Amino acid sequence: MRLDIFGIASIPEVRPGDDLAGLIAEAAAREEPLADHDVLVVTQKVVSKAENQLVAIDPSDPLSHKPLVEQESVRILRRRGDLIISETKHGFVCANAGIDLSNVERGQAALLPEDSDRSARRIRDGLRARAGVEVGVIISDTFGRPWRKGLTDVAIGSAGIRPILDLRGAQDALGREMQVTEVAIIDELAGAAELVMGKTENVAVGMIRGVDPAWFGDGSVRDDIVRDAVDDLFR
Amino acid sequence: MRLDIFGIASIPEVRPGDDLAGLIAEAAAREEPLADHDVLVVTQKVVSKAENQLVAIDPSDPLSHKPLVEQESVRILRRRGDLIISETKHGFVCANAGIDLSNVERGQAALLPEDSDRSARRIRDGLRARAGVEVGVIISDTFGRPWRKGLTDVAIGSAGIRPILDLRGAQDALGREMQVTEVAIIDELAGAAELVMGKTENVAVGMIRGVDPAWFGDGSVRDDIVRDAVDDLFR
Secondary structure: OEEEEEEEOOOOOOOOOOOHHHHHHHHHHHHOOOOOOOEEEEEHHHHHHHOOOEEEOOOOOOOOOHHHHHHHEEEEEEEEOOEEEEEEOOOOEEEHHHOEOOOOOOOEEEOOOOOHHHHHHHHHHHHHHHHOOOOEEEEEEEEOOOOEOOEEEEEEEEEOEOOOEEOOOOEOOOOOEOOOOEEOHHHHHHHHHHHHHOOOOOOOEEEEEOOOHHHEOOOOHHHHOEOOHHHOOOO | OEEEEEEEOOOOOOOOOOOHHHHHHHHHHHHOOOOOOOEEEEEHHHHHHHOOOEEEOOOOOOOOOHHHHHHHEEEEEEEEOOEEEEEEOOOOEEEHHHOEOOOOOOOEEEOOOOOHHHHHHHHHHHHHHHHOOOOEEEEEEEEOOOOEOOEEEEEEEEEOEOOOEEOOOOEOOOOOEOOOOEEOHHHHHHHHHHHHHOOOOOOOEEEEEOOOHHHEOOOOHHHHOEOOHHHOOOO
16 A cells, blocks of 8 residues: 545635535645545544634633633543643543634634534535545544643544454464454544644645555444543543 | 655564664665655564564463563553553553564564664664665554544654654744644654554555655654653543
8 A cells, every 4th residue: 555645735715604525626626636535634623614613702811712611521531720631522532622723713713513424424425426536534633642742633523434444353464363453544544644734834635545445434433433431441 | 745655565574683774774775765854664563573572471371461561561550351551661651561462473472672762763873874864763553542442553762853843833824823733743654654554464664755854853752752640631
């Protein structure tokens, strides 16, 4: 397998109500026409904008989004200073309930999409209708993690691509049954796309070409990636 | 930025004492000659083998590696059944202290390298000496994480590439100062390489071409990625 990863750069500033699949299809047609088995990684920010998940906040108060964090959370895991680590109503554990003030206009905060798997399905269906292609779509966001410094992009929604590659029962190169078995390819793809999108350049969509056709199929972040609290050793 | 990611497939089975940089340089010369600013991601398994971090275990006892897990750990975080999540003496938090039975011979367990940043520096220096190239080297391993199912590859050692891209003070596309600022590019690179290496094919080295030359420089996993216990909200 050999991957070719690049950003789709010519998507205009996204506004509430915009047809995101249409904007992506048009930008891709200008830059690199879409093909079957492409994987498109779309940043949460533009999905939240298109779906009008924007809330007015007081721009003079640096903590004005904090009540929103509590509202979007079902369980607070940790607090330190202004930082809140919580479980969102979608089941994600992240800082500030995924609410973001970067790359939105002053006086606005962007909430996570209501259902990012549904958002991904809409984009996939829209691209099929407009460009006649069967692609995988991942909605990505930037999360921290315990034990390791720095942030990485992970998948918060997906459609058309299997979130986990299950190698249980497969044999390793020496013919022994594998121990490490369930690879979260969807998060590795989201992180790989982040590398070409950057945080300051406003490239909202990353394209990954060359993914094994066997990786495409059913599944969603909600069903396959979000770990139930009862199964989680750190909640 | 546009990334080209592929595996170096012709590295032979690695044995204790092997010159890993030499094996990589020879395989790359056969397949895709190395160039400045390539990033090579090397799986922990072959580093542990070359450095003879192999320990004999009783192959008839499926739990015979458990005493090794306790020996390699400085702090046990969670136990459930046979699973131990611990902090290793290197500062990593992972399952079973990173000890692995896949892709090693029956009757052996592979410990993590003593110091994987040093392992990465040796490979980088070896490639400079043999091929005259300035590359980045990442040693990768497959870790689980809380809250999300599935495993991803992350960096456990590095040389020649900056582990974190620090965007603090940079402005977003709308001219506001960035909130999300410290991107762990080294882990996103390790995960991206995993996609082309697979777990069953025994491709021990992934190559990433096209990385921004500004990302090369000093730093190590130990200094830049491992979070001190005192700063960690989940330990």
